[in-house]
Amino acid sequence: MNDAFHVDMEKLMSLHRFGDVLDDAIKSVGSETVELVPDRGARDSIGRHWYGSRCHMRNKETDEKFYLHIGLIYLPETRTGLMVELDKRSNPASFPIVWENLGEGSRYEISRDEDDYLKLFMPQDAFDALCGKKRGEQVKAISDYIKECAEAIAAAACQAGFSLKLCDLAEDYKLACAFEEAVVSIKSERYTIEPDRKCPDNFGQYAAGYRCFVKTRDGQQDLYPYFGAIYSYKKTPYGIFAEIDKLNHPGCYDRAYAGIKEDPAYELSKKDPPFIKMFMPAADVERLNSLDHRGQVAKLAEFLDTCITNLLEAARV
Numbered sequence: 001m002n003d004a005f006h007v008d009m010e011k012l013m014s015l016h017r018f019g020d021v022l023d024d025a026i027k028s029v030g031s032e033t034v035e036l037v038p039d040r041g042a043r044d045s046i047g048r049h050w051y052g053s054r055c056h057m058r059n060k061e062t063d064e065k066f067y068l069h070i071g072l073i074y075l076p077e078t079r080t081g082l083m084v085e086l087d088k089r090s091n092p093a094s095f096p097i098v099w100e101n102l103g104e105g106s107r108y109e110i111s112r113d114e115d116d117y118l119k120l121f122m123p124q125d126a127f128d129a130l131c132g133k134k135r136g137e138q139v140k141a142i143s144d145y146i147k148e149c150a151e152a153i154a155a156a157a158c159q160a161g162f163s164l165k166l167c168d169l170a171e172d173y174k175l176a177c178a179f180e181e182a183v184v185s186i187k188s189e190r191y192t193i194e195p196d197r198k199c200p201d202n203f204g205q206y207a208a209g210y211r212c213f214v215k216t217r218d219g220q221q222d223l224y225p226y227f228g229a230i231y232s233y234k235k236t237p238y239g240i241f242a243e244i245d246k247l248n249h250p251g252c253y254d255r256a257y258a259g260i261k262e263d264p265a266y267e268l269s270k271k272d273p274p275f276i277k278m279f280m281p282a283a284d285v286e287r288l289n290s291l292d293h294r295g296q297v298a299k300l301a302e303f304l305d306t307c308i309t310n311l312l313e314a315a316r317v
Contacts, residue, residue, distance in 0.1 A: 044069075
């Protein structure tokens with residue numbers, strides 16, 4: 001392999017022009033089914049062998065969300081070109097469904113050469129034909145290409161149906177009961193806690209658990225957290241979690257948001273600023289399955305106690 005390089009500043013400046021054209025193309029995508037928002041703060045939009053933009057995508061009809069990478073890839077060991085990429089790490093719920101159901105399109109070619117990346121390439125002859133065209137023509141062609149790719153990904157993600165056995169629902173019922181048992185089993189010197197069994201938010205379309213009344217024993221602080229499981233296929237993260245929201249904590253939410261600390265007992269998520277969410281690590285969830293009922297309840301209570309203790313500390317005046 002010849003590793004000698006050749007410097008051509010005109011070509012590098014043309015790469016910069018491509019970046020501006022791509023930005024305009026993404027912003028000009030007009031679709032009835034999807035919306036695209038570039039992630040300006042993403043650190044992996046441009047790298048040593050790729051040049052483009054990370055983008056948040058939302059299916060307007062289902063509200064399912066995706067995280068795409070759109071741009072040029074030019075690593076010699078892989079296929080090179082203009083691509084729209086869906087990666088497994090950023091899209092754990094939708095990736096396998098799109099991988100299985102995505103069909104061919106008129107403006108893209110599918111590459112499944114790498115197990116963790118699904119790439120939709122603009123055909124090489126179509127990209128080559130754009131070179132030297134006026135900026136407006138390039139923006140229009142790339143925008144149409146991105147639109148078809150984005151709509152195809154969103155449509156493929158909708159193809160999955162449910163797969164349930166009635167015996168599985170008995171496990172869900174037992175989990176919901178265990179959440180309540182864990183709440184009432186907590187005995188803390190710092191606070192009291194009891195489930196709000198009448199709250200209509202306890203069980204929803206993709207969540208099961210309980211709102212809880214939490215009061216410090218000195219009477220200085222109240223919390224109204226939710227504890228349970230969230231299992232939406234349309235958003236991440238998901239799992240066993242505890243959270244507080246700004247609506248029910250107007251006086252202390254900002255302090256808690258700024259002051260909540262990381263802890264090995266949970267994975268902190270601030271993806272949705274109106275919420276502070278703490279998820280049980282996946283390894284701990286797996287460990288739950290190996291315990292007997294008493295051990296499971298104790299593990300859930302230990303997790304919730306850590307979350308509440310740290311929230312109270314962060315929210316303290």
